[in-house]
Amino acid sequence: MDDLPTELVVQIISYVPKTSLPQLRLVSRLFNNLSIVYVFSHIPQWLDYEASHRLVLTIAHDAYNRPAAMWSPWATAPDEPCDNIFLGIVWKVLVGTNVPGSNREVVALTAWNFAALSGREDMDEKRLRTGQNRFWMHRSYAKGIEEVSTKPCIGVVKSVEMVGMLEVDCMDSGS
Known part of the structure; x- marks a missing residue:
């Protein structure tokens, strides 16, 4: 194949x-x-502040399908680093290639250097972190997962949807 x-x-x-x-x-x-x-064609909408906020608000205002415990749609993203799996997905969707690098130089993709490596100056660390947080929030609410922690069910969502889905290596050696 x-x-x-x-x-x-x-x-x-x-x-x-x-x-x-x-x-x-x-x-x-x-x-x-x-x-x-x-x-993952829906990922870019989570990187748009206004569009992602509207999506989270629709859940908050839905009286019948709203989860019993929910983060405030106006809450700021936790001050934690962006997940490598999420960064790999965003890179593949927005840029469409593997992370740049050569045989002598290994480039680690992080939220801090994403804008410089991709050439997309609008993709700063805060935007990526907020997009990731809203994506995980929405996924946990959409899946009906009861527990919400500092990272809304990220372990459950990743184990169900992400692990094994990608063979994106965030430490690409250019091979």
Whole structure:
């Protein structure tokens, strides 16, 4: 399967229903790498302050589906570093390549150097951290997870949706 032309795999992926995309990663490495953009196509909306705030507010104002315990939509993001898995997803979706580097130099992708490496000056550390926090908040509410901690159920969400989904190595040696 890894020998198929990239253009053919992209065509195949475009016809797969969105609900089946997460399972598509099991077909081959090529399918896994090319399906990331489709699986996480919603990530850029979480990096937009106003759009992500509106999405969290819709949950807060939904009397029937609102979780019993919920963070305030106006709460600031916890002052914790951005998760490497989230940064890898954002990089793949926005930039579409692996993290730059050469054989002699290893570049670690962090929220601090994301803007410089990607050439997107608007992607500063605060924006990435806020986007990550709102994404995890929304995912925990949408999945109906009861416990909300300082990072809203990040361990549960990551174990269910992220671990194994990506083969993005945030320490890319350029190979």
